[in-house]
Ligand code: SF4
């Protein structure tokens with residue numbers, strides 16, 4: 001069920017997820033479009049998430065923006081593309097390459113006590129190599145050690161790639177096109193911001209529609225949402241993900257399209273990374289339980305990192 | 315399961331059949347021996363990717379026999395390498411061809427057949443009577459029908475291959491000729507006929523009714539003349555037309571992704587239908603090439619496909635689903651998005667018509683056998699023929 005409406009306020013709105021924003025020229029959403037988008041959100045009962053550019057918006061926008069409950073990505077939620085020395089906001093997205101994540105693991109660990117929630121977002125999942133597995137595991141173990149200490153001191157730390165899995169009993173994925181939809185400054189809907197960037201830049205040529213030149217939009221504010229093959233965005237239509245218990249995984253359909261050309265099928269890389277996180281979460285949970293600090297549901301021991309390798313068994 | 319490896323050796327053909335799905339045929343894309351050799355080296359050098367016990371190397375076109383010199387060289391190289399590597403496929407390989415049969419009798423082809431006889435599987439495509447065949451299978455330049463030039467080679471073919479078989483494809487305009495065509499092929503000495511309706515959305519109002527009546531006529535002819543004893547027509551199969559359990563019978567129909575096709579440029583495809591020359595609306599689904607090997611991510615959708623995920627509730631709950639086929643390539647080509655998970659169902663009404671005629675066939679046949687006291691004998695001897703897959 002649709003729950004969130006993500007509104008890109010400008011073409012240069014901050015990238016907060018896996019895909020980079022390649023758009024460099026400012027293109028502010030027209031005020032009328034913004035008003036219509038808010039009206040759409042109100043009627044469909046959607047929680048609004050505004051995505052901000054790095055400049056101040058004209059005053060008349062602020063009034064409209066404040067006319068409904070919302071979250072401001074790029075403001076309330078701060079987005080960093082490198083590890084900052086210190087952090088002022090409580091909710092942070094840290095976008096890093098896998099190599100940087102591994103190299104800066106101690107700096108990242110040092111941020112954990114400063115924030116309520118840290119979301120790590122890897123920006124080059126597609127180029128993850130199996131020979132990075134051990135390094136990634138080690139970085140997760142470093143973060144686990146800090147998380148454990150925070151729990152011991154009575155805190156409830158949140159690091160998406162490790163602690164989310166502790167509480168989840170079912171899949172909780174990105175949900176692009178299913179639980180959330182993105183509205184771009186042109187007044188059109190996209191499954192997520194990456195599909196808008198792709199339309200403007202022709203990044204992949206293979207996303208969502210027949211011809212390289214075709215649009216990636218899935219409706220607009222006038223005609224409403226028109227998502228083709230909406231069932232293929234749902235978990236029950238994803239043969240690998242529906243048998244998987246890496247419940248915290250983003251299950252990024254943008255990456256799916258890019259890597260396997262089908263948006264219900266994940267790549268090997270996405271699955272392996274999510275399973276390394278799942279297994280590290282399992283280690284953390286075992287320790288927390290041992291110490292009586294958390295009573296989460298057991299995470300099973302498994303001997304694969306990619307559900308594709310064991311698909312015949314399900 | 316036998317691994318099927320297909321070399322698209324040429325995109326040229328002498329004919330321009332009206333139903334041909336190859337939208338991008340041309341005369342300049344011919345495979346070089348070097349490309350074929352590199353593909354073979356990759357395949358034989360990566361046994362872990364090809365764990366199958368046996369293999370079929372298929373050669374298709376266009377018309378593959380236009381490239382007989384190249385094919386002969388490729389086959390020699392395969393045999394030599396299988397032997398040199400002591401490869402398990404050395405004991406179980408076939409070379410397969412689907413040909414229009416026009417130059418079947420030529421000296422070069424005959425020499426090739428002589429040389430590889432025990433490892434060959436050749437199907438010659440004839441659509442039936444002269445009238446039916448010439449309706450579609452016409453020469454590229456003159457538009458003249460090709461029937462006479464093919465049929466002159468059939469006696470030789472039938473003597474060389476006990477398992478002589480042909481593939482017949484039915485499109486809307488062919489329906490009135492089905493009965494006479496099948497019977498004609500039987501008369502020519504071809505006892506096994508693989509016949510199917512095209513998957514594309516070509517069907518007109520009333521086609522299903524006409525189709526059903528043709529199949530009922532054919533059933534009468536086969537049964538009344540006792541042809542069922544030693545002839546086969548894949549339209550009639552006792553297994554089809556039953557509901558399918560969504561859990562126990564959830565497998566994919568089509569073999570794409572488990573096969574491998576290679577084109578003249580050295581690109582790999584999950585099956586030939588995903589090469590650009592076979593696609594109307596989508597870009598080719600290239601899964602790798604002879605230099606970089608297979609990108610396994612591009613195969614994952616194919617290897618995780620199941621029946622229910624790609625089907626609508628109507629198909630999942632269909633009372634006659636068994637035997638209702640699909641082609642992954644056509645599904646992809648016709649899909650609203652870039653996916654292999656959207657099943658095209660243009661064939662629905664034709665399958666239902668086939669099921670009705672098929673029910674008629676078996677009811678009639680069993681009654682006849684009963685009356686003749688031969689039913690038990692028939693049931694004891696009948697072979698378990700699975701509905702055909704591509
Ligand atoms: S780990 Fe792989 S199979 Fe599991 S939810 Fe993530 S993408 Fe899907």
Ligand code: SF4
Nearest residue numbers: 629632635638659662
């Ligand atoms: S296409 Fe039609 S006949 Fe085939 S399974 Fe679906 S509903 Fe049944």
